[in-house]
Amino acid sequence: MPEPMSLTSRRGLLFGTAAVSAGVLLTGCTSNDTKDEKPAANDQPAANDQPAADDQPGKHVTIGFAGPQADHGWLNAINDNAKSRAKKYADVSLEITEGSNDTAAQIGQIETLINKKVDVLVVLPADGKALTQVGLKAMRAGIPVINLDRIFNSPQAYRCWIGGDNYGMGLSAGHYIGEKLKGKSDARVIELAGIDNLELTKQRTQGFDAALKNYPNIKKVARQAAEFTVETGQAKMAQLLQAQPKFDALWNHDDDQGVGALRAIEQAGRDGFLMVGGAGALSAFQAIEADDSVLKATVLYPPTMAASAIDLARTLGQGKGIGGLAEFEIPASLTLYSAVVDKDNVKQYMPTGFK
Secondary structure, eight states, X not given: OOOOOOHHHHTTOGGGOOOOOGGGTTOOOOOOSOTTSOOOTTOOOOGGGXXXXXXXXXXXXXXXXEOOOOOSHHHHHHHHHHHHHHHTOTTEEEEEOOXXXXXXXXXXXXXXXXXXXXXXXXXXXXXXXXXXXXHHHHHHTTOOEEEESSOOSOGGGOSEEEEOOHHHHHHHHHHHHHHHTTTOTTEEEEEEEOOTTSHHHHHXXXXXXXXXXXXXXXXXXXXXXXXXXHHHHHHHHHHHHHHOSOOSEEEESOHHHXXXXXXXXXXXXXXXXXXXXXXXXXXXXXXXXXXXXXXXXXXXXXXXXXXXXXXXXXXXXXXXXXXXXXXXXXXXXXXXOOOEEETTTHHHHGGGOBO
């Protein structure tokens, strides 16, 4: 599962650059059709007259992509998103590695891409700290790095970071549950977390707890940590159900372990509460659309970030900026929004669901 950047960096404060949504990456040229107007003699050129990324073929860019082993549905979706996005562009060639959770092996794969002199590197490190040096090596070789999700220890090891918002996931889940239970006195919620020794799990819990503070009628009465697998989700959810005979809502950090959680809930014959998942698995979207279980929503940690990383790499390789922004260059940091998907908007997000 993804491992986040620090809370300060996560909010896009690296190099003093505000985080922006990846949704503005490909909005076309930013010209306002004022080419025939003559500026005053002392006017400076407008930043939004600079070339911006668009879908039209341009300078050819070879992008090297290195990620960890796809041993989780989310990570497999990362690879799929990168490959499919690269195919969209006639001016992009993608050199993709096999992927490995062995840091030495991934370092070797990245060094091979450096030796091939790719134009831009996109790296989702198996371990951000362990791979910082190879990120620095690429940057020093003149190959800009797009650091995807798990962040390197040094900002000098990448040109741009793009990733999800674990704290924001918790906030979104907490506010969604809070609004659903706003009119209920003495509401009780429980939490099925991820792996407790991961910083991302701590941030998701912190965000959830912060959101719940806005709803004095709600009390979190139990929390159990699972391991992002179907089996552990089922086992830990069974324990929660046994310990809590009555509650009103469940926040589950991960849709993969949520498959197991739903099995435990069905086996126990429990209902009368709402469940909110996390990440954006296709199975969760389908359950939400069917509306025949306790699962009513999920909070995104979008694997589409890999597609956006390819967009950024292409834009960087072509020396362009981002349509909709005034700056000449791409930002240093982009934090994706943790949207809530429920029955009202699930059709829109269905194509992004991962298996």
